[in-house]
Amino acid sequence: MPDRVSIAEVRIDQAPTVLKAHGLGSCIAVAIYDPVTKIGGLGHMLLPRRPQPPPRGSESKFVDAGIFQMVDELVRASANREGLVAKIAGGANMFESAYQTLINSIGARNAKSAREVLTAIGIPLVGEEVGGNRGRTVEFDLATGNLMVYCARDNEQVIL
Amino acid sequence: MPFHELNAVQLDALKEVSNIGMGHAATALSQMIGQNVRLRVPHVTIIEISQVPDCLGGAERLMVGITLQILGDARGSILLLFPQESAHHLLCSLLGRQGKGLVMNEISVSALKEVGNILASAYLSALGNLLNMTLIPSVPLLAYDMAGAVIDYVLIELSQVGDLALLVETVFSGDPDQDNDIKGHFFLLPDPVSLDILLNAIGEAHA
Numbered sequence: 001m002p003d004r005v006s007i008a009e010v011r012i013d014q015a016p017t018v019l020k021a022h023g024l025g026s027c028i029a030v031a032i033y034d035p036v037t038k039i040g041g042l043g044h045m046l047l048p049r050r051p052q053p054p055p056r057g058s059e060s061k062f063v064d065a066g067i068f069q070m071v072d073e074l075v076r077a078s079a080n081r082e083g084l085v086a087k088i089a090g091g092a093n094m095f096e097s098a099y100q101t102l103i104n105s106i107g108a109r110n111a112k113s114a115r116e117v118l119t120a121i122g123i124p125l126v127g128e129e130v131g132g133n134r135g136r137t138v139e140f141d142l143a144t145g146n147l148m149v150y151c152a153r154d155n156e157q158v159i160l
Numbered sequence: 161m162p163f164h165e166l167n168a169v170q171l172d173a174l175k176e177v178s179n180i181g182m183g184h185a186a187t188a189l190s191q192m193i194g195q196n197v198r199l200r201v202p203h204v205t206i207i208e209i210s211q212v213p214d215c216l217g218g219a220e221r222l223m224v225g226i227t228l229q230i231l232g233d234a235r236g237s238i239l240l241l242f243p244q245e246s247a248h249h250l251l252c253s254l255l256g257r258q259g260k261g262l263v264m265n266e267i268s269v270s271a272l273k274e275v276g277n278i279l280a281s282a283y284l285s286a287l288g289n290l291l292n293m294t295l296i297p298s299v300p301l302l303a304y305d306m307a308g309a310v311i312d313y314v315l316i317e318l319s320q321v322g323d324l325a326l327l328v329e330t331v332f333s334g335d336p337d338q339d340n341d342i343k344g345h346f347f348l349l350p351d352p353v354s355l356d357i358l359l360n361a362i363g364e365a366h367a
Contacts, residue, residue: 006210007312008323023219023308026316046209046312046319057323061209094313095227095301106316135309137220152222152306 005029008061010043012073015143024090024136026107028063030114031087031140031147032070032123034079041070042140048106048113063113071121087127087147087160088114089138107131127160161355163206163324173362175202178328178348180290181283185346186332188282192275193253193334193342200331209315209325216241216345219308223247224264226276227314229298230284234358236350237314238280238297241307242342247272249340264304276300279346291361314349321352 005011005021013019015038021029024044033040043066050062059065075081091111111130118125129136129149139148147160166174179202190197205215213219224247226240242250248262254271262268280297288295303310318325328348334341350358 007213007308007315008210008319023213023306023310023312025303025305025309025312027309027312046316051320055321061319061323092309094303094305094309106313133303135303135305137306137308152220153304 005042005044007044007046008058010041010060010066010070010073012039012041012070012077013142014039014077017142019140019142020138022137024138025092025094026090026110028088028090028107028110028114028130029138030063030067030070031089031138032067032074032084033086033142033145034074034083035085035145036083037079038142038145039074039077039079040140040142040145041074042138043067043070045110045114048109063110064117067114067117067121071123084123085126085145086118086123088125089129089136089147089149089160091130092132092134092136094133094135129158129160161352161359162322163326163352163355166206166326170359171204173359173366174328174350175204177287177290177362177365178202178330181286182330182332182346184286185279185282188278189275189332192278193250195253195334195342197332197334202328202330205327205329206324207327209319209323212315212325212327213308213311215327216307216311217243219306221307222305223307223310224272224302224304225307225310226272226300226302228276228280228300230295231298232288232295233293234295234350234354234361236348236354237317238283239311239314239347239349240276240279241310241345241347242272244304246342246344247304249334249342250275252340253342269302273300273302276302283346291358291365293357293361317351318349326350326352326355
């Protein structure tokens with residue numbers, strides 16, 4: 001039974017759970033996995049960076065804070081920090097516009113932030129399906145570590 | 161004004177002004193499509209941003225979304241959502257199209273954006289007159305995709321300042337007995353920072 005990860009949520013679980021994030025537009029799904037313990041996490045993030053000073057309320061809507069939170073929780077759940085790998089999907093530009101603004105580049109900025117943060121904390125990014133202008137849904141199968149990325153509009157599916 | 165501090169009187173006032181705006185928008189729409197357009201009683205919801213896609217009929221449902229920013233004396237967004245069958249029926253009425261399924265080409269996109277523009281303009285113009293404010297719609301943007309993917313764009317600005325969204329929703333429909341019924345949702349999403357300005361103006365309009 002897929003476990004739903006909504007906007008601004010981060011969820012940690014282990015095999016055989018399948019974590020699912022629906023309707024990713026400019027949002028980015030970050031999947032982090034330990035293939036040995038089969039413990040993994042899926043985050044559904046909306047904004048690239050947590051501002052300083054940090055705002056009140058949930059922090060897992062930010063790509064950087066969300067990734068840090070996931071790694072913390074994974075380690076506390078006894079995942080092996082050195083063996084963690086990551087995959088990302090989403091970060092599209094849903095509304096094509098003649099002029100570039102800060103808002104409609106948010107998808108690309110989310111993807112960029114995810115890559116930068118993962119590199120900075122030494123977690124290899126082993127798969128990505130980002131950009132474009134189509135919405136995506138992802139299913140993260142913790143039994144295999146596969147991230148299934150489905151694009152409803154084109155009725156296409158990719159497995160990372 | 162943080163959304164969760166709004167009282168029942170204020171929420172009712174938002175519903176009422178939105179309804180007035182929507183009445184004008186519905187008139188414009190009915191003139192465009194040559195059908196009577198009915199409105200349901202508007203609904204105000206304050207919910208966690210993460211719950212908004214489900215509120216729209218499910219994060220994975222394919223919809224045409226037209227979004228416009230509100231500029232001027234108060235800020236926020238307008239989102240018009242049409243399920244794909246309704247978008248198709250709307251295009252049939254507007255363009256004299258025939259056939260079964262929704263075809264999204266340049267003409268479709270252009271026509272639907274125009275609808276968005278006209279409805280938002282009618283709505284904001286009515287609101288502006290009522291509240292003695294200048295409210296102008298931005299250029300409309302369109303996406304045809306899963307509801308969740310369409311909405312997250314609108315939620316970005318809101319999520320920078322908090323975790324809640326305020327949605328004033330009106331459901332409108334053509335003739336439900338006809339099989340070319342057009343049904344849509346019109347959402348007003350005021351900026352929390354502008355909300356005080358809006359509420360003050362509503363208060364003065366009632367005085």
